[in-house]
Amino acid sequence: MHKILVFIVTLITTFSFALHKKDAPNKHLYYALAADFVVSTPQELTNALSAITAGGTIFIREGSYVFTSRISISKSGTSVNLISILPHPDNTGRAKLDFSSMAENSSNRAITLSGSFWHIKGIDIFGAGDNGLFIGGSNNLIEFCTFSECKDSGLQIGSGGSNNTILNCDSFNNADSAVENADGFACKLDAGTGNKFIGCRAWQNLDDGWDGYIRGADNITTTFTNCWAFKNGYLKNGTIGGGDGNGFKTGGSDDKLLKHNAIYKNCLAVGNVFDGFDHNSNRGNVELYNCGAYGNGKxxxxxxSNIANTLTVKNSISLSGTSSDSFSATTTNITNNSWQNGLIANAAxxxxxxxxxxxxxxxVDGSLPDIDFMKLVPDSDLIDKGVDVGLSYNGIAPDLGAFESITLGIDNFMFEQAIFNYPNPFSTETHVVFHTKATTTITISIYNLMGVNVFNTTKKTYPAGKNSIILHRNKLASGNYLLVLEGNSNQRTSRLITIQ
Structure with a gap:
């Protein structure tokens, strides 16, 4: 799903900018959207935000943008016509939005996004007097952004904000002057449900990497995939601050009765001052699959106390915590982890x-770096000791921890060349052509630009060589879509455009 989302946001960028390149290849494939803007100053960005309409894009040039006042965004795009803020394609550096001249105050959030269906990519938000970005709208995509040295949480979701996706973002060195507050990311208080963090990192934030404390909301669900929380509770200078210092605070509430359901997949909690994965009296359902925790306080x-409703922990690693772990809940399902079945995880x-x-x-595309941290050595006894939890794996069973010991890259997948479809755009049907290296079982899916699956074929086995199928439009609405061909170990993607 991570690769699907990365392709979707790249696709949005390509569609929008190609309309404005006179030499754009295949420009006959694109249909006109709302007016776009190119900005290089704070005032130009403010003006563009006021004038932009659904389907439009603001291309922001690299450089420093110093703001002395807040930015409020209330207008909305639609599910098929997002409003976008994207890096200008000619950029060699990044755009930094600097709010450090604003006083520390709870009213001085740098950017408040109460609108919906926005895509914001590739900007750095620095030095806000409160949150760097506060999201109260829904169905927004925030991609490859950073939030640093803000006086409260770098990015916070609240005010009922739901179904937002935070993709490949970093939040670090956020701290208030009282040295007791500011998280990396926070989906908390009165946040809505269905928010997702994918490929994000939070480090050296004064309080928590992620804070899920709720007040005014109940029984919401937040999902975390491939997220890393490390060294939280430390200040930028490396000293310990006065915050809580958790990696992932799953929930909590004033009355200790509210439920914040949390699902963690392939996440890491490392070197945080207090807990790696923290209960904090969360009464909801918490699930950890193929996660890793190393060197936290606990x-x-x-x-x-104030026991969770359910706790599921599978295929995970706990190594070198200062204190012993605890796994209390009304119902627990804790199997195939590094401390079970006679296994003992150690540095070797x-x-x-x-x-x-x-x-x-x-x-370059914003995805996490390829590093050796907590990757298993070839002879580790943690290899193939997991149980199938619905995540992809190699070998006879999943490995323990966040990383599979043998990862098949996209170049190892079965397609000899990119898939394509014609005609494109199409109004009634289109032919999908692809080549396989060997006889392969494939599922064909279509996603809209928000990552929602709108069509699936049943799995079918295709022979080696050139293959072709016909897709009928049926009730598919006009717009832009992502075509995905998926086999046992990887996937290929292409784009579709439907018209009346």
Whole structure:
């Protein structure tokens, strides 16, 4: 799903900018959207935000943008016509929005996004007097952004904000002057449900990496995939602050009765001052699949006070915590972990335990860096000791921890060349053509630009060589879509455009 989302946001960027390139290849494939803007000053950005309409894009040039006042965004796009803020394609650096001249005050959030269906990509938000970005709207996509040295949580979701996706973002060195508050990311208080964090990192935030404390909401669900929380509770200078210092605070509430359901997949909690995965009297359902916790005060902490409803922990690793882990809940399902079935995890199981690797630069597309941290050595007894939890794996069973010991890259997948479909755009039907190296079972799916699956074929086995199928439009609405061909170990993607 992570690869699908990365392709979707790349696709949105390509569609929007191609309309404005005179030499754009295949420009006959694109249909006109709302007016776009290119900005290079704070005032130009403010003006563009006022004038932009659904389907439009603001291309922001690299450089420093100094703001002395807040930015409020209340207008909305639609599910098929997002409003976008994207890096200008000619950029070689990033755009930094600097709010450090604003006083520390709870009213001085840098950007408040109460609108919905926005895509914001590739900007750095720095030095806000409160939150760097506060999201109260829904169905927004925030991609490859950073939030640093803000006086409260770098990015916070609240005011009923739901179904937002935070993709490949970093939040670090956020702290208030009282040295007791500011998280990396916070989906808390009166947040809505269905929010997702994918490929995000939070480090050296004064309070928590992620805070899920709720007040005014109940029984919401937040999902975390491939997220890393490390060194939280430390200040930028490396000293311990006065905050809580948890990696992932799963929930909590004033009356200790509210439920914040949380699902963690392939996540890491490392070197945080207090807990790696923290209960905090959350009364909801918490699930950890293929996660890793190393060197926290307590790696996994679910206490017997104000007990969680359910706790599921599978295929996970707990290593070198200062205190013993605890796994209390009304119902527990804890199997196939590094402390069970006669297994003992130790440093010899891993290629590296150098925490500093976790803050390595991201790849050009914004995805997490390829590092050796907590990757299993070839002879580790943690390989193939997991149980199938619905995540992809190699070998006879999943490995324990966040990383599979043998990862098949996209170049190892079965397609000899990119898939394509014609005609494109199409109004009634389109032919999908692809090549396979060997006889392969494939599922064909279509997603809209928000990552929602709108069509699936049943699995079918295709022979080696060139294959072709016909897709009928049926009731598919006009717009842009992502075509995904998926086999046993990887996937290929292409784009579709339907018209009346």
């Amino acid at each position: 790696n996994i902490s679910f206490s017997s 199981d891993f290629v590296s335990l150098d925490i500093n690797l976790l803050s390595s630069p991201r790849k």
